[in-house]
Amino acid sequence: MTTRVGVVLFPGSNCEHDAIEAVESLGGKGELIWHGEAEVGDVDAVILPGGFAHGDYLRPGAIARFSPVMTAVARFAAEGGPVVGICNGFQVLTEAGLLPGALQKNRGLKFVCTTVELEVSSTRSVLTSGAAAGQRLRIPINHFEGNYTCDEATLRTLEAEDRVVLRYVDNPNGSTASIAGISNEAGNVVGLMPHPERACDPLLGSDDGRVLLGSLLSVPAR
Amino acid sequence: MGFALPTGTAWHSSEVTFDVLVEVRLRAGIADPQGSTIERALPTLGFDSVTGVRVGKAIRFSIEADDEFEARSQVDDLCKRFLTNPVIEDAHVTLAAS
Secondary structure: OOOEEEEEEOOOEOOHHHHHHHHHHOOOEEEEEEOOOOOOOOOOEEEEOOEOHHHHOOOOOOOHHHOHHHHHHHHHHHOOOOEEEEOHHHHHHHHOOOOOOEEEOOOOOOOEEEEEEEEEOOOOOOOOOOOOOOOEEEEEEEEOOOEEEOOHHHHHHHHHOOOEEEEEOOOOOOOHHHEEEEEOOOOOEEEEOOOHHHOOEHHHOEOOHHHHHHHHHOOOOO | OOOOOOOOOHHHOOOEEEEEEEEEEEOOOOOOHHHHHHHHHHHHHOOOOOOOOOOOEEEEEEEEEOOHHHHHHHHHHHHHHHHOOOOOEEEEEEEEEO
16 A cells, blocks of 8 residues: 655645655655645645745744644544654644644754754654664754744653654754654654655765655555 | 623624734743844944843734723733744733724
């Protein structure tokens, strides 16, 4: 069975085709879902891609959370469907309340566009089930608001429930506890600032993203 | 007396317009890189005595409501659910009948 991955297209998304390309290079089937849709349709997993949904007006993700498709995404997630938010998609998931915390402006006030080293911190998420704990991955980041922020109680919960999915080896943006990605309690909703879809071919400098998106594609068909 | 004025009748239909200013501020303890960058730049212009620079957003709008209490409670709700991200931001609301 080919895994079908729906990639949500908000006005202002700009990584949706990269995500589809990466999914298809791994043998999956990618399809765009317009943000105005009331349903996610017949898909096995959903990706919220990077970009500037609704121009990032007010705050990144603040308006996107009201897009009609987000009600369907929340329902899909509640039913256990895998949902991955990459970069702006991570910001949308926090604003929508599907993941805790917030993404603040980077420490140092610089837009960071570089390839970083990540360490897989938890393998119980849909994005890291095929990776090894402690595995190092080289993946690009490309953001201004990627500084993960949460209160201490939230951080304790994330750590205690093994929900910190990925950490930066060398913290590039001031994120709390070097967090690059987290999951919800069940592990089926994941948000991360790095772009695994841009690291799926050695021509792009790294194909370490394949283990992450490959994990997502190994979810059982719904 | 034992009776309340019915709402929505001619007695009570004159809604008041309030001018609202919402200042969205980063919560205490949340790092404000924009504020610190501005603060660091000020001494180069000779402003050596400025401290505590914090950058926020100002949002202005008008709202119609029966009275100030009603207007304020609507604005507070709007701030909590949309204009701020309570994880990192607070809202300071100024409201006056226009």
